[in-house]
Amino acid sequence: MAQKLVIIGAGMASGRMLEHLFEASPGAFDVTLFGSEPRGNYNRIMLSPVLAGEKTYEQIVTHDADWYASHGVTCRFGETVTKIDRKEKVIFTAKGATPYDKLVVATGSAPFIIPIAGKDLPGVRAFRDLDDVDAMVAAAGKPNAKAVVIGGGLLGLEAAAALRLRGMEVVVLHLMGHLMERQLDPAAGYLLQKELESRGIKVHCKAQTTAILGKDRVEAVGLDDGTVYPADIVVMAVGIRPEVRVATDAGLYVERGIVVNDQMVSSDPDILAVGECVEHERICYGLVAPLYDMAKVAAKTLLKQDAAFRPVETATQLKVTGVSLYSAGDFADGEDRQEIVLRDASAGIYKRLVLKENRILGAVLYGETGDGAWFFDMLRKGTDVSDMRETLIFGQAYQGGSPLDPMAAVAALPDDAEICGCNGVCKSKIVGTITEKGLTSLDDVRAHTKASASCGSCTGLVEQLMKLTLGDSYNPAAVTPMCTCTDLGHDDVRRLIKAKGLKTIPAVMQELEWKTSCGCAKCRPALNYYLVCDWPDEYADDYQSRYINERVHANIQKDGTYSVVPRMWGGVTNAKELRAIADVVDKFNVPLVKVTGGQRIDLLGIEKEDLPAVWADLGQAGFVSGQAYAKGLRTVKTCVGSDWCRFGTQDSTGLGIRIEKFMWGSWTPAKLKLAVSGCPRNCAEATCKDIGVICVDSGFEIHFAGAAGLDIKGTDKLGLVGTEDEALEVIVALTQMYREQARYLERIYKWAKRVGHDEIRRQVLDDKERRKAFYDRFVFSQKFAQVDPWSERVSGKDKHEFKPMATVEYAGA
Amino acid sequence: MDMNWIEIGDLSDIPLRGARCVKTPQGKIAVFRTAENDVFAIEDHCPHKGGPLSQGIVHGRAVTCPLHNWVISLETGKALGADEGAVRTIPVRNEGGKLSIALENLMLAAAE
Numbered sequence: 025m026a027q028k029l030v031i032i033g034a035g036m037a038s039g040r041m042l043e044h045l046f047e048a049s050p051g052a053f054d055v056t057l058f059g060s061e062p063r064g065n066y067n068r069i070m071l072s073p074v075l076a077g078e079k080t081y082e083q084i085v086t087h088d089a090d091w092y093a094s095h096g097v098t099c100r101f102g103e104t105v106t107k108i109d110r111k112e113k114v115i116f117t118a119k120g121a122t123p124y125d126k127l128v129v130a131t132g133s134a135p136f137i138i139p140i141a142g143k144d145l146p147g148v149r150a151f152r153d154l155d156d157v158d159a160m161v162a163a164a165g166k167p168n169a170k171a172v173v174i175g176g177g178l179l180g181l182e183a184a185a186a187l188r189l190r191g192m193e194v195v196v197l198h199l200m201g202h203l204m205e206r207q208l209d210p211a212a213g214y215l216l217q218k219e220l221e222s223r224g225i226k227v228h229c230k231a232q233t234t235a236i237l238g239k240d241r242v243e244a245v246g247l248d249d250g251t252v253y254p255a256d257i258v259v260m261a262v263g264i265r266p267e268v269r270v271a272t273d274a275g276l277y278v279e280r281g282i283v284v285n286d287q288m289v290s291s292d293p294d295i296l297a298v299g300e301c302v303e304h305e306r307i308c309y310g311l312v313a314p315l316y317d318m319a320k321v322a323a324k325t326l327l328k329q330d331a332a333f334r335p336v337e338t339a340t341q342l343k344v345t346g347v348s349l350y351s352a353g354d355f356a357d358g359e360d361r362q363e364i365v366l367r368d369a370s371a372g373i374y375k376r377l378v379l380k381e382n383r384i385l386g387a388v389l390y391g392e393t394g395d396g397a398w399f400f401d402m403l404r405k406g407t408d409v410s411d412m413r414e415t416l417i418f419g420q421a422y423q424g425g426s427p428l429d430p431m432a433a434v435a436a437l438p439d440d441a442e443i444c445g446c447n448g449v450c451k452s453k454i455v456g457t458i459t460e461k462g463l464t465s466l467d468d469v470r471a472h473t474k475a476s477a478s479c480g481s482c483t484g485l486v487e488q489l490m491k492l493t494l495g496d497s498y499n500p501a502a503v504t505p506m507c508t509c510t511d512l513g514h515d516d517v518r519r520l521i522k523a524k525g526l527k528t529i530p531a532v533m534q535e536l537e538w539k540t541s542c543g544c545a546k547c548r549p550a551l552n553y554y555l556v557c558d559w560p561d562e563y564a565d566d567y568q569s570r571y572i573n574e575r576v577h578a579n580i581q582k583d584g585t586y587s588v589v590p591r592m593w594g595g596v597t598n599a600k601e602l603r604a605i606a607d608v609v610d611k612f613n614v615p616l617v618k619v620t621g622g623q624r625i626d627l628l629g630i631e632k633e634d635l636p637a638v639w640a641d642l643g644q645a646g647f648v649s650g651q652a653y654a655k656g657l658r659t660v661k662t663c664v665g666s667d668w669c670r671f672g673t674q675d676s677t678g679l680g681i682r683i684e685k686f687m688w689g690s691w692t693p694a695k696l697k698l699a700v701s702g703c704p705r706n707c708a709e710a711t712c713k714d715i716g717v718i719c720v721d722s723g724f725e726i727h728f729a730g731a732a733g734l735d736i737k738g739t740d741k742l743g744l745v746g747t748e749d750e751a752l753e754v755i756v757a758l759t760q761m762y763r764e765q766a767r768y769l770e771r772i773y774k775w776a777k778r779v780g781h782d783e784i785r786r787q788v789l790d791d792k793e794r795r796k797a798f799y800d801r802f803v804f805s806q807k808f809a810q811v812d813p814w815s816e817r818v819s820g821k822d823k824h825e826f827k828p829m830a831t832v833e834y835a836g837a
Numbered sequence: 838m839d840m841n842w843i844e845i846g847d848l849s850d851i852p853l854r855g856a857r858c859v860k861t862p863q864g865k866i867a868v869f870r871t872a873e874n875d876v877f878a879i880e881d882h883c884p885h886k887g888g889p890l891s892q893g894i895v896h897g898r899a900v901t902c903p904l905h906n907w908v909i910s911l912e913t914g915k916a917l918g919a920d921e922g923a924v925r926t927i928p929v930r931n932e933g934g935k936l937s938i939a940l941e942n943l944m945l946a947a948a949e
Contacts, residue, residue: 542854542872545894545901545908568854572892572903580903584889829857829868830845832940 026054029326030115030122032105032270033130034059036068037299037315039087041128044323046095052327055097056122058115061153062102064088068153069312069446069479072344075157076186080780108274110292126294126326129271129282133264133300133310138174142236148258151183156259161782163257164190165790171195172245172255174233176203178342180261181220185344187259188225195253196220197231197245199262207340207351211367212374212390219347219372228253266301266308281308286332288322298322304333311338312446312478339400339445341393341481348389350396353403354378355386366417375417382410394433395419397485401441434488443485446478454486458493466490507546509538514767518554527559529566543569550768553655556691557763560805567822573653576825577813578635586635587628589652590642591688594662594681594700595623604645608638622659622697624650636826639814648688648812655769656691657698660684661709665702665719674719676702679748683755689810690802692759693766693775711739714772715755720744724751728758728784729776737773740781743789757788757798764801840928840939848876848934856900858891861940866927867891868936869911871898877911878929878938884909884922 031038034057045053059065065087073079092099100117107116114121135150137143147163149156160183163169169192173184176198188194196203202213203220217227232248236258244254266281277283277291281303288296298318300310309315314336324331339352355378357363366375373391377384377399383406387399398420402409415422420433437443439452457463457473469486470477476486490498505511512520517536526532529551533543543551548569555563567575578586592601605625609617615629630638639649652658660683663669665676680700690696699710700717710716712732716739718725723746730739742758745751761784766775776784788795817826851857851870858881859866865881867890875898881891888904898911908917914926928939 540897542896544896545906548894548896568852568895571894576892580889580892582886582904584887584892824850824852824857828860828865829850830843830859832843832845832859832861 026051027125028123029053029055029126029128030124031055031057031128031130032115033132033299033301034061034065034099034101035130035132035299036065036086036312037132037319038128038130039065040316040319041130041298041323042087042095042097044320045326048323048329049327050095053126055095056124057092057097057099057101058103058105058117059099059101060104061155063154064092064099064101066154067478071151071154071157072182072186074154075151075160075183076189077161077780077783077786078189080782081154082781105270108270108295110274110295113294124294126296128322128326129276129290129295129297129301130299131267131270131301134267135260136263136265137260138233138262140233140235142238142242143260145236145238145242146240147238147242147256148236148260151179151259151261152264160187160257160259161190164192165786166256168193169256170254171257171259172197172253173259173261174245175259175261175263176200176227176229177206177261177263178204178340180259181216181342182344183259183261184225185220185223185347188223192256194224195226195228195255197233197247197253198227198229199231201229203227203229204342204351207388208349208390209355209376209388211365211376212349212351212388215372215374215390216342216347216349264300264310266303268301271297271301279303279306284333286321286334287325288318288333289325296322296325305335307335309338311340313338313448316447337400337404339396341396341479348391348393350389350393351387352396352400353384353386355388361385364413364417377417379409379413382408382413384409394484397441397443397482398433398437400445401438404442434485435492443489444473444475444478444482446482447474449473449475451489454489455493458490463490464494464498506550507544509533509540509543509547510536512536514550517551518558518765518767521554521558527555527562528564529555529569553691553693553768557805560808574655575822576632576635577649577651577653577817578630578632579653581628583629585629585631587626587652588630588635588638588642589620589624589626589650590647591650591684592624593684594660594677596662596677596681597625601645601647604642604647608641611641612638620652620659622652623661624652624659626652633826633828636817640818643812643815643818647814649814651688651813654691655694657684657687657689657696659697660687661697661699661713663700663702663707665700669702671705672702672719673721674702674724674748676700676708676717676719679717679719679724679751680708682748683752686752687756687759687806689812690759690763690806691809692763694769694771696759696762696772698755712736713739715758717751717755723747726751726754726758726789729773729781731771731773733771735773740776742781742785753795753799754788756802757795758784760798760802761788764798840941842930842937842939844935844937846936848874848931848936850936851876854895856891856893856895858889859938863940865889865891866938867900868929868938869895869900871895871911876929876931876936878927879909879911879914880924880927882924883907884916884924885920890924 067084067086070084103117105115105117114123135152149159171187171192171194173180173196176196184194184196202210203216234248235246237244242258244252246252268278271282272278282290282297282301283303284290284297290297299315318333321331321333342349362379364377376388378386384403389396437451441451443451454473454475463469476483506514532551552566552569573579578588612634614627618626620626660680662677662680666672696714698715699708699713701708701710702719712730716727723744725744726742727739728742731737762772845859854872856867856869866878867881869877881889883890883902885907888902890900892903893900899908901908907920910917914924916922930937
């Protein structure tokens, strides 16, 4: 029978250990995983991009529920282990006891909170987990919100930069004389401070915080020199310490961290420890690379294989978009040390190497960090650099007299040079895997080698390796062009249409240097949509650039006949309308009448020439086009709601009709289908629509980004609003944001995945001014869009479309 | 062979970058007007699944079929790109804006 393995802590170290374990010997252990956070394992290094809004939580999840399930891991998330009974080999949580054969402690670290007055006030946060990020994002949502970050180290600065990106006023308080003093020398610290200040972040060094002020929640931070900074949120990022309480209580040998040997075994032979809670040879580690090494060793120890953890040199990079900073090794001054420094003030470049006996001891690079991996490689190997000392600081490309070529540096790296520090992936592994598996995309390389899959700061190097290996067939900056008529992608074209004020298709093609005289069937409909959307009052819709369905306002069928779908607001009809439909069916011998999935009636098999006459008859009964053919608003499906249903909480039919009457006629990047359900039983199937509403007692839950076509995907909840008016405004604002940003033919769920659900929520739900602006732009464009195309054509518009040019017959026939 | 030139209408009856169809006893014929005012006529029947080419989007000297996006050359009637197939091209004449097509049958007469 499999041994019982219990793991305390579902973080990056234990996650990686499980990967190694299952890869080497699936089924060897019956695994139970405890985690205090109510969620699985995510890439904690990437919390800064999530805070900055550059990534979403979904994008940084490393192990999801499926992964745990497929490996048979019993997950006990949200449960804190309170006690280890080593004698009985049992651990305890609030819910009871769990026995183990082997136990792995991976409790990580806890943020260090300075013991000052006010530290427990609401609004004082660490920067450690997703709950902290959520709290900070919420604080950033208020107008003129102010943040004080205590601690000018790696974590504090990433938090500061991200909060600034969120629009907050940010002050960084740092106890020492310059920022990141553990990784940077004063000169580089100064450059970094300048850069952050230019982004509007105030940096206060030598700042001794004395108290956090506030009554019910944090209001300000006070320093010993009398300075007071107002604050809506305070982020403590002064350091971490190993989380060892449960280990100490169990009587394990603990110094600063849980003391382990080279095999990651603690003072109890059946208890291992990995990660930030560990102390090995008097060192505690906080960077991911050594933690991954520990994970590998621990997995082997569990499987009774030989392995030993050895201390490693680590390099540091700051993950603030637009700041390049690299530091490694020991760069303190010393009598027996020499330094080589390169400064280029105007370019903002600073490089410093510390040498001892012709070997690199430390490196600090600011502004240009491309040679970091090369310096680090020599540092770790203790390479004698006396031959190249003169030119060393200029980097690898300048060695051996070879011409300056960005690729040469990468090409010249030795096979065992480490490219990805986080995951310990060397050059030969990446190159070998690319060749062996025929990889062509960065995502593939990430999936197969893990290089660039954690913090992402080596992405540039990995891409250069791909280019080196794959040649010209790989272009890292490649944007997929709209079509063969241009090299520009959809996003660039949309941006340039606005930036250059381009208002006709010929103007777009001229200014953006189209390669064909009048485009093709791919780009012309896209351009026509972009122009209709961006200049609703000025652009003259080009029907020759519309697909036939939108040109003749009906759906072409395989035999060249058309289908006609009149609008039935919210799926509601009456005897008069049904009679009119029945009459049309008889009069025009309509071969098939079909009820659609969008709650209306489809008349199929109508000859093109008959279309205007069919519409004339339908129009007399009050019907307008259902736009069942449009990249635009299609249907708003509803259930009967509180007027009839015993479960209904709101008037879902009424709301659906109101939305449809408000939004009909609008063009969108791809078709847009809505639904309103009157209660969570969801009879209108609103949770697989582009936008859906679920009525509840307290108001209206707005959902979006569902799909039930090529892909099947449930919606995400955008938020809850209290009134119909507000529901309408949010739905309209969301639609307008989608109209303005998505690529042609891109459904909402694909667009939302690209942009990030949180970002959309921020713009159309949280930020009320922006929401109103989107709403107003939609309303404006509707003035020009809400014209019934059928009645226009009954009155004679585009007559040529519906008649043959000529009919040639047999003479005398 | 006897070619019978039959008047079908004016150039201005066809929208720029557009098409109209002409019904004949031999089937429908699609008449195209390109952005440069060149006129072409081909069978209105895609070699792939018979889609009405006169309903497609006209670009350069080609049309994209509305059913499955085959691109057909208006000059040669052949499918462009990876697809293989061809439609018959019909001689067309533009005399000061008056358009005529040539059909191979003495028995034909124009009727609007």
